[in-house]
Amino acid sequence: MDQQLLRKREAKCVQDNPPGCTAGCPVHVDVRGMIDAIRKGDYDKGYELFHKMVPFPGIISRICDQHCRTGCKRNEIDEPISINALEKICADKCQNAPKLVRPPLKNQKVAVVGAGLSGLTAALELTRKGYRIVIFEATGRLGGSIWNIPESRLPRELIHKDFAIFEKFPVEINYNTAIGNRGGSIMSFASLCENFDAVFLGVGCKELNSLDLGLEQDASGNLVIDPVTLATSQTKVFAGGSIRLGCENRSPALSISDGKIATISIDRFLQGVSLTANRGKEGSYKTSLYTNIAGVKPQPIVTAAEPASGYNEEEAAQEANRCLSCECKECVKACEYLAHYRGYPKKYAREVYNNLSIVMGIHHANKMINSCSLCGLCEHVCPGNLNMGEICQEARQMMVAKGKMPPSAHEFALRDMQFSNSDRFVLNRHQPGFTASKMVFYPSCQLAASSPHVIKKIYNFLCERIDGGVGLMLGCCGAPANWAGQEDLYKETVQKIEQDWRSLGSPRVITACPSCFSMFKRNLPDMSVEMIWTLFDRIGLPFSEESGMEPKKLAIHDSCTTRHEDQLQTSVRNILGKLGHNIEELPHNRDNTTCCGYGGLMIYVNKEVAHKVINKRIKESEADYVTYCAMCRDNFASQGKRVYHLVDMVFSNDQDNLAEQEVPGYSQRQENRARVKTSLLREVWGETVEEPQSDVKVIIPPSVRQVMDDRTILVDDVKKVIAHAESTGNKLKDLEKDQFIAYYQPVAVTYWVEYSPQDDGFVVHNAYSHRIKITE
Amino acid sequence: MSNHAGQQTVNLVCVKCGINLTLGKIALEYLGSNFPVELYK
Incomplete structure (x- = not known):
């Protein structure tokens, strides 16, 4: 970047x-x-x-x-x-x-002609920059026309108090000292200019000719003053205040502003740098800050009980x-991830850039970069359409390319993807009895993991309704690699999917997962892809006896990957209507929807933020939710929300208590995928499939299973440790607990298991892992 | 691991050689950096 x-x-x-x-x-x-x-x-x-x-x-x-x-x-x-x-x-x-603070004095001298607000401001500001200031005031006091303001409005002690500041700075003030041709003038303007390095002219509303300034005037007789720099026609002379504003437009605020602008110009002039560079935001301007005022109620201005005293x-x-x-913060208000880091995208973008630029030292922003769900909500709500996901994903790609991506961030999700694209799950077939496919069903790895029982039902339904053959493709679309910034792995995954799809004759792909749909649509331009919901909306639903469910009010959660899929979102609502349910729209819906905490692999990288995201979302309504993404359903259910997957509502019986279905753990998810494949091969294609036999039988209490899931340790990992320990004898004995402790490092992660033998298997008491290697 | 090291004694025995684990210096490595620590081995 x-x-x-x-x-x-x-x-x-x-x-x-x-x-x-x-x-x-x-x-x-x-x-x-x-x-x-x-x-x-x-x-x-x-x-x-x-x-x-x-x-x-x-x-x-x-x-x-x-x-x-x-x-x-x-x-x-x-x-x-x-x-x-x-x-x-x-x-x-x-x-x-x-x-x-009194700065050290410089040698350059600046004359300030006129001690009104603009001149006094310039004098004070230039003094603060260390210049030697000499004020020439025609009258016997400082302040110019402010003395014309009634005392009831401007108490005189305030004037004296404010101007007492000049006693604390080395400013020379010459009272009753007119410059120019006025009566009593001690010096011509030309002589003044010769004696000073720069001059500020703030003489108020004066007849210019009487001053004999020798400066250029316009047709109306006004002094020609550059509106940006307040420079006059004479190089070292600057002017502002009422002489510029005009007697009819006197303004205390603008006079002070002129004094400050002139100070910047004189300082630049005396330092020999550009008078005009980067001066866009001096004086009044219109801000580009966006502030959402929707819902702000009118409130009358507060009136002081005693107006003369004020509030x-x-x-x-x-x-x-x-x-x-x-303030803006529209994205921060909408996104728990952005709120979590207590900043806003401009600050975050800078942190990401710094994180990518440092060679040595701690990469503080790693976790922030890897925690974004890449859901695109920020871009949608941002008045400038800034997409933090775009920045974070690009940063992840660069971190991977430079070898700076912490392996712990995405390793488990990538291993899970590897499983789904291994022989344990991958399957590419035409419909039995067909040699070609008009369509191919791609249920997704996560639906197979969460709702394995519906895959065959959907497939059979598609085969019944679609003429010309419906093929089947099992696998993972590569989203984890894409989200992890693993560009090479993602390309390789997509190429393999494309190759398998072409080998089936490039049929139209029907998927049951919004992430697969989004990935294929964006990255496989030749592939014609559709979700089951738009298809079902066209061809009708399988109204079998067992799919009946009592009509109820359901709040729809649109998956973030469908943000811009208006037709798909409408079809989902149509289907819920056909099923007889009342739909409640959540405050964030359709193109304004939020992530469920899974997108961008957030839940693997930063559980704390993911849980904030989930909990904010599930509290938007008391109603049961319905989703059309397996991971959205599982993430909400994992935090106690009653939530349906639409596919379960169509293809299962609510006697199964669908809204409270338990969320399978990581090991169970892989097991479910493998079983989907073997059961389909047996039941649809009539093949004999041998189950892989495990050498080690393990008994894992639920509390230990939960610990393993929290630590992303699979049952298979535990089995490998025990198998290794039992075959080699490399294990420790805890004499107090009467348990064995053993470790094994199959690839990058070292797993430790505390276990004890029981009957023909082993009871697992604890498991933990680390990536630190023991070298000696 | 640090909890183990923090304890005064551990009652762990190597099953192969029947010897109690004792504190000893070992080297750990993570992302190219090495950390000498004292752990039971």
């Missing part, structure tokens, strides 16, 4: 963009943060955030013209937050003002609570 691609992808995530209030504020006060502090009663923090961007907080807290309110999201619901009133209470209640603490807290704390 190169930097350019990373930037392109992370730019889709808008979460880092400021809320509308901050973007609308010409000096970008962190209003959201300030209001959050007020909610907590932390006025010092609120003041700190306000003062960080506003050099004269006492004054501005009384006279700000609130450009922030035009960007407030509440404008779309009721009234914007009363931000200035909240700033005022921060300024009034603050007990500990932030400390000032009291209670009123301020009430008004602060009206703030929506704008």
Whole structure:
């Protein structure tokens, strides 16, 4: 993943963009943060955030013209937050003002002409950058036109308090010192420019000709000022404030903003760097932060009981609570995986990139990369359509290619896939009595593992209804390899499937698994593929006596792999309707559906996150659920949800208590697949199949079976350990427990088993495994 | 494994040679890194 691609992808995530209030504020006060502090009663923090961007907080807290309110999201619901009133209470209640830092002085001198808000802001900001500042003010006081504001609105002690800051910095202030041709001028503007390295002109609404500036003016007589840099026609002279805004458009916030913009320009000018590079986000702008306001109810603005005093603490807290704390996080709200890591995709994308880039050190993001279900919900809900699954899957592929994928992440799922694509399960046949197939049934490894009893019933039904022969293909579609980032293994798996399918004459594939359907559709372009549900919706259902089930209300869970399969989802609903059931739509359904915790091999990599995903989903409705994917059904059932697989409802009898069917463990799943193959060969093709005989008979109590499943240890692994120990004598005896302990490493994993002989077999007491090798 | 090592004594006997396991230095290897540890052997 190169930097350019990373930037392109992370730019889709808008979460880092400021809320509308901050973007609308010409000096970008962190209003959201300030209001959050007020909610907590932390006025010092609120003041700190306000003062960080506003050099004269006492004054501005009384006279700000609130450009922030035009960007407030509440404008779309009721009234914007009363931000200035909240700033005022921060300024009034603050007990500990932030400390000032005096930087080392530089040699360059800057003249500030005019001590209004823009000039004083420029003077203060440039001082903070270490420049030597000399202020020339024509009157006998600082502040310019703010003195025209009535004292009832702007108490004079606030002006004095804010301007006292100049006593703490080495700023030279020349009062009653006019520049230009005005009466009493001590210096021409041209002389001033000669004596200083840069000049900021903030003289307010003045008749320009009287100043004899020698700067370019437009046809209306206004000074020509670059709107981005505030540069004038003379190289070292910058101008802003009311001289730029005009007397009719005075704005305290914009004047302060001009002072800050001019500071950046003067600093760049004096450092000899570009005045114009990367200056897009200065002053007011419109944010691209998306905030979902669906369901937000109108709330009237809080009015102060005593308007002259402003909000009291209670009123301020009430008004602060009206703030929506704008943020996007649409994907984080929808996805437990994204919420688990306490960030958002822009941050995650950067972590993934860093994880891939480091050569030495700990790869902190490995587990995060491998935990994503790749379900695509984030892309669907993201205003910029950023897909974290795409990033994670690509990262997995790169980790595999570089040999940096931890073997523990996907090894068990890949071994399970290997089993399903071994001779124990794979079968490719035409229908008995046919030499060609019009269609071929591909039930999937997971349906065979979860509901082995229905495979033959579906196959027989298809054979009855479809003319021209229905073949059968047993195997795994390769999804685990695809999700694990094992590109070579996946390609090899798909090629083998394609070869087997072509050997049957390339018939139309009918599958009972949404993952197989999705994998074939995306990666085998020549293959015509359909799920049984769209087919059954067309050709009708097998309404046999035993398929009857009392009509009930069922909530449908659409599998994430069917997110964009509208027709399939509709067919499933049609079938449930034909079966007489009432359908409840879950809040997340169809193209907005969630994963069940299996996608992307999440459940193997990160059980904690998978269980969060499952539990969030199963709590969306009290109703029994119905799914059309074996793994969705099993994952929900494993956490205690009553859930049906649609295939069981059509082909089984509800006397079997289908919604509470036990979920088979990993060993049982493999056993079920193998039995599906042998029973089909015997019962459909009439072949004699010999069962493989196990040398070792084991008795495993249910509690130990659960431990083995949690540790992904198969019965077969345990048998191998005991067989090895008993044939070689390499075992330990625990004299206290009177049990044997033995280990065996068939391939990469070392398995340990604690067991004791019983009759003609062995009782298993415990099993564990590790990948660490004992070298000496 | 660490639990085993943390115990003062273990009552494990090698079935083949009838000798009690005692603490000893062994080398473990994982993903190309080696870890010398003391375990019963």
